[in-house]
Amino acid sequence: MLRRLSLTVAHLLLLALLVYQINGQETQSQKIEGASRQADSSGLITSRLSRKELDLWKEMERIVFAESVDGRPLHPELRNLWERVETSNHAVFIEIKRSTRTSSCTAGSFAIERFDPKGEKHIAAIKLNLSSIDQAHVGPSSARDNGFIPFQGLSKKERYVEVLGHELAHADHILTDPECARKVEEMVEKTNEILLSQLSNRRVNLLAPEMNRRLSRRDALLKDLEEQAEEMEYVVWRELTAGKGVRGSERQRVADKETRRQGDKETRRQEGASVP
Numbered sequence: 001m002l003r004r005l006s007l008t009v010a011h012l013l014l015l016a017l018l019v020y021q022i023n024g025q026e027t028q029s030q031k032i033e034g035a036s037r038q039a040d041s042s043g044l045i046t047s048r049l050s051r052k053e054l055d056l057w058k059e060m061e062r063i064v065f066a067e068s069v070d071g072r073p074l075h076p077e078l079r080n081l082w083e084r085v086e087t088s089n090h091a092v093f094i095e096i097k098r099s100t101r102t103s104s105c106t107a108g109s110f111a112i113e114r115f116d117p118k119g120e121k122h123i124a125a126i127k128l129n130l131s132s133i134d135q136a137h138v139g140p141s142s143a144r145d146n147g148f149i150p151f152q153g154l155s156k157k158e159r160y161v162e163v164l165g166h167e168l169a170h171a172d173h174i175l176t177d178p179e180c181a182r183k184v185e186e187m188v189e190k191t192n193e194i195l196l197s198q199l200s201n202r203r204v205n206l207l208a209p210e211m212n213r214r215l216s217r218r219d220a221l222l223k224d225l226e227e228q229a230e231e232m233e234y235v236v237w238r239e240l241t242a243g244k245g246v247r248g249s250e251r252q253r254v255a256d257k258e259t260r261r262q263g264d265k266e267t268r269r270q271e272g273a274s275v276p
């Protein structure tokens with residue numbers, strides 16, 4: 001009974017989230033229609049970003065593709081993820097937001113916006129919520145089962161990249177596996193659609209056996225998908241942490257070079273001054 005009660009509470013919470021999502025989706029429907037038109041291109045698409053967001057995106061891209069002095073990629077797994085999504089035939093729109101609304105309290109999300117039954121070209125979106133990432137608690141209480149504490153030791157932008165890595169892992173895993181994409185469409189997107197339509201008809205019955213079964217299957221799939229993305233996120237965090245020192249020393253190297261150049265100039269000026 002208690003379990004059922006807590007399930008109901010969970011479902012009600014989900015409903016509350018869906019109400020927010022409906023509002024969001026109404027204003028987004030045009031965007032999604034537009035997406036179909038814009039999605040002539042494929043890979044990671046930044047046309048939904050403002051100029052300022054695009055600047056941040058480029059900085060994140062520079063972190064992803066950073067190399068050591070001898071030209072070795074500092075984040076090979078992260079780079080692979082990016083390149084697999086970028087060179088896929090699917091269209092993945094990037095959105096960067098700063099929202100403190102409870103409905104958008106997640107750090108990032110990945111969703112299929114238009115499913116292609118042939119599996120040739122899905123349209124999807126990766127959303128990053130900078131406010132959630134900035135405000136995330138980092139400490140022992142946020143540790144995952146394997147002890148990994150997300151964002152630990154990372155700078156603001158490196159944290160954004162960690163979340164991007166997590167969402168890229170979803171995109172890569174789901175879009176490049178036709179069976180997985182079909183399951184996500186059938187169990188996640190369809191279930192949410194049914195809930196939305198029942199909600200607009202005011203005929204929601206979350207305890208109906210069919211709906212309960214659907215929700216359980218959806219949640220089990222989401223749990224599997226989450227485990228896979230969290231594993232990759234840990235790999236990405238390790239790469240970002242290991243690369244930190246090298247990126248730091250690279251910055252130091254550039255700074256040293258700059259100082260040396262200025263020092264040379266200074267010496268030349270002094271030499272010049274000493275020559276009559």
Ligand SMILES: [Zn+2]
Pocket residue numbers: 166170225226229
């Ligand atoms: Zn996830």
